[in-house]
Amino acid sequence: MLVLQLSVVALFVLVLVLFGNAFYQATKLPNNTPSKYLRQQTKSDGHKNVVVLMGDSVTHGRIGVNYVDMIEKQLEGEQFEIINAGINSELAWNNLQRVDEVIRCDPDIVTVLIGTNDANATLSTETMRSYVRRMKLPREPDSGWYRECLNSLVKKLKTETNAQIALLSIPTIGEESNHPAFIRSSEYSSIVHDIAEETNVTYLPLHEKMIDFLRDTPGTPTYPFEKSYMGMFKAILN
Missing domain, CATH: 1.20.5 (Single alpha-helices involved in coiled-coils or other helix-helix interfaces)
Known part of the structure; x- marks a missing residue:
């Protein structure tokens, strides 16, 4: 016994x-965060172009495929310093709170891929409360606040850096085009497009490319949204 x-x-x-x-x-x-770059390197090191990629878990790259590492490998040997400024679960407001560190990196290029968590937070009261608590948000997120935060982020980057700025529309949430989460991700991607036009920065249509791919390669998801995508979000948050 x-x-x-x-x-x-x-x-x-x-x-x-x-x-x-x-x-x-x-x-x-990641090993190439803004803070590590500021501690260990200066822009004069090899006269490299500094590229900062801001975002959430998609950019952080620990949950799935790390596209930042892929970019770094493709540009290996080129004059680029790649900095990963993505953190799991962050919303546009969280990115805005960290933008000063990005500005201190004196970037030549900044890409921003943020908004999936903003969209996801609005899908249920339970999810919203979890984001507010875990991410220490000053208010409950909605589309208007997302627009305000992303707009402020872009304007701050434009005002305080000489960087070329690119906004990416957010990934589709799930694969079922008639699901409320998928539709919400399209709505938030439209906000990204609007802000890119209003602030005169580059727009990269990630969301639209994913829709094209899903249309050209139709199939039924192995697991429904509630068991797959939402399960992943809950695991990250908790």
Whole structure:
């Protein structure tokens, strides 16, 4: 009986260790963050063009494919310094709070891919409350606040840097075009497009390209939105 109890305790401890390691790996900051760049390098190092990619978990790159690393590998040997300024679960307001650090990097190019969490937060009261609590938001997010924060972010970058700025529309949320989450992601992508036009910065149609891909390669998702995408969001937040 004692052996069985010890085995159960050992198994429980092992699960905790594995979960803790997985959480650490998922939330660990990249090696090329703005703060690390500011501590270790200066723009005079090799006269490289400094490229900062701002965003959320998509840019952070610990949950899925790290597109920042892919860009860095493609530009290997070129005169570019790639900086990853993405952090899991962030909304446009959170990016705005961190933009001063990006400005201190004296970037030549800044891309901004933010808004998926802003859109997702509006899909249910439970999700909204979770974002407000976890991300220390000063208010409940909605489309108007998203527009305001993203607009302020772009204007601050334009005013305080000489960088070329590009806004990306957000990824589709799920694959079912008639699902409220998918529709919401389209609405928020339209806001990104509007702000890019209003502020005269480059617009990169990521959302539209994903819709084209889904249209050209139709299929039924293996798992419905509620079990797949929402499960991923809850795991990141909690």
